[in-house]
Amino acid sequence: MIKFDGVSYIYNHGLACEKIALDNINIEIDENKIIGLIGKSGSGKSTFVQLFNKLLKPTSGKIFIDKKRIGLVFQYAENQIFEITVEEEIGFGIKKYAPEKKIKRILEVLDLVGLDKSYLKKNPFELSGGEKRKVAIAGILILEPEILILDEPTVGLDLKSQKEILENIKNLKQKFNMTVIIVSHDMNVISEFCDKVIFLRDGKIIFYGDTYKVFDLNDFDLELPWTKKLAKKLVKKNFFVPENIILFNDLVKYVVKKIKEKKN
Amino acid sequence: MNVGKFYNVESVIHDISVELKFLFLVLFSIEIFFINKFWVYIVILFLILILIKLSRVPFKLFFRNVKIVLPMILLTSGLNIFFISQGNVILKFFFIRVTDYALNLILTMMCRIITLLFFSLLIMFTTSVNKLSRAVIYIFMPLKNFLPVNEIAMILNIALRFIPVLSDEFDLILKAQKSRQIDFDDKNIFSKVKNYVSVLIPVFILSFRRADDLALAMESRCYNPDNNKKKVLKKIKFERVDFYALIFISVVHVLIFFLIISG
Helix, strand or coil: EEEEEEEEECCCCCCCEEEEEEEEEEEEECCCCEEEEEEECCCHHHHHHCCCCCHHHHHHEEEEEEEEEEECCCCHHHHHCCCHHHHHHHHHCCCCCCCCHHHHHHHHHHHHCCHHHHHHCHHHHHHHHHHHHHHHHHHHHHHCCEEEEEEEECCCCHHHHHHHHHHHHHHHHHCCCCCCECCCHHHHCCCCCCCCEEEEEEEEEEEEEEEHHHHHCCCCCCCCCCCHHHHCCCCCCCCCCCCCCCCHHHHHHHHHHHHHHCCC | CCCCCEEECCCCHHHHCCCHHHHHHHHHHHHCCCCCCHHHHHHHHHHHHHHHHHCCCCCCHHHHHHHHHHHHHHHHHHHHHHHHCCEEEEEEEECEEEEEHHHHHHHCCCCHHHHHHHHHHHHHHCHHHHHHHHHHHHHHHCCCCCCCCHHHHHHHHHHHHHHHHHHHHHHHHHHHHHHCCCCCCCCCHHHHHHHCCCHHHHHHHHHHHHHHHHHHHEEEEECCCCCCCHHCCCCCCCCCHHHHHHHHHHHHHHHHHHHHHHC
């Protein structure tokens, strides 16, 4: 169970500069799914995810989570790297393990993030941005989280690294059946990888439901994924496209099918 | 820690000219080392508390900062107690001898640090960084032939401006490492220190990277501190509030001066 009951969070509570980051959040989040968390800058996304593993305590309200291990990967996760080898960096969270067990786990998570064992003795500071991010994510995965939260996991990375990281996360979810929460401003990422979406605005939840439904909200004020933009343009040209089509491949299949039907 | 964070509210103390505040801070910092009586500090602290009330900055912000420094003050004071043997012994416990002279000295030193801390925080919370660096330029301008005034002001400006940024970064990395199950509340002091290395190294790296980026950004915008032709200094207006502040400052300084002389 992941449930927020009347949760509010106020920064600098009681001071003149206090700011309400979250305002009376009531939500029960589906487990074992990839959940997207969207909203404009300052809408309370980062505050929301920090409440999951008690890094922040709510100003009011209660949080019920029956999972013990919650991994949170922050924005620019590579900034938290401090050890001199990839092996030590990833293994820091399990330093009390026996050496054989430790190295086995490190190799497992390295594989999960798409890196091989040749990285073990490398200096993490000398890796590329995408590789550093993968090492940082591996440092969280080694703790075997039951809920994995990623705050903008692909920000600042090239398209290839973005794709690799997101595919790895998708595989992880399928392999371990964990709940994954992805915070992102990129609606293409959200539409492609998330089963459900939480839409925050000014600290309030505007919407929680299936991903495809959020893009049809009347007051959706974020950039649409480009597949959805294309679908909307087709609808304007009197070419009906079902609202649940948000992936490029699905759209192509649907359009080809319709054209074939028309020809016949 | 809130050092370097401007608390943006309207108040009489916020309105006082920053040059006057800075002057008061400099004079006060010098004078305070000549005060040796404990009760004088109580009077000064009381005056500062009135100023804090007038500034509309919550007391808890000040106490939060003092609380952070307090263990260090208590530790140094505690060490001093054992090493000063001058004066009459008022407490004897095995080899520990506490004298009246040591006690007076320690209490005075503690009051001195706390008073200075309170006063510096008051100036910080009520003055924006830009105004503070402008004040430095004005005050040191007569020395521009001997001192690189603009550079000093620029360094001060950057240093103060980046304290909150680095503090936020420290906080963020601390949270990130906590998410990796790194225990910062470990009772073993050695593992606690070792665990903090996981925060300090990334913060240092980020600070150097930030400094490098800033230097490049300044150079790309043709920053030249010695190019005074382009600098237009704003004319300072002496407002009514500054006049009252000046009277207050003068009275306080005369009072402190007499207290020092009489002591």
